Amino acid sequence: MAICFECENDLNIDIDEVEEGDIVTCDECGTEYEVVGVEPLELTKVDDEPDEDDDDDLLGDNEEEA
Numbered sequence: 577m578a579i580c581f582e583c584e585n586d587l588n589i590d591i592d593e594v595e596e597g598d599i600v601t602c603d604e605c606g607t608e609y610e611v612v613g614v615e616p617l618e619l620t621k622v623d624d625e626p627d628e629d630d631d632d633d634l635l636g637d638n639e640e641e642a
Contacts, residue, residue, distance in 0.1 A: 578617055582607045591617055 578587040585604035591614060594600065598611045599622060609619040 578609075578619055580605060580607055580609075581621060587619075589617065591615075 578589055579585070580587055580602040583602065583605040585602055587600060587602055587609070589600055589611075594611050594614060594617075596611055596614060599608050600611060600619070601608050608622040610622050612618045612620050
């Protein structure tokens with residue numbers, strides 16, 4: 577069974593009803609996870625805030641194109 581990384585609550589996920597790319601939410605704390613694999617079940621935490629490095633990379637790419 578999958579466990580929430582934030583509050584250690586059990587995530588009740590029916591593996592037969594999820595697909596890669598689905599978003600599941602912890603009932604206890606509301607943390608969202610993206611399903612990145614189903615056999616075996618693999619989750620990654622969905623970031624609410626984009627990384628500052630990602631913004632810098634986008635600016636760098638745009639500056640080079642201009």
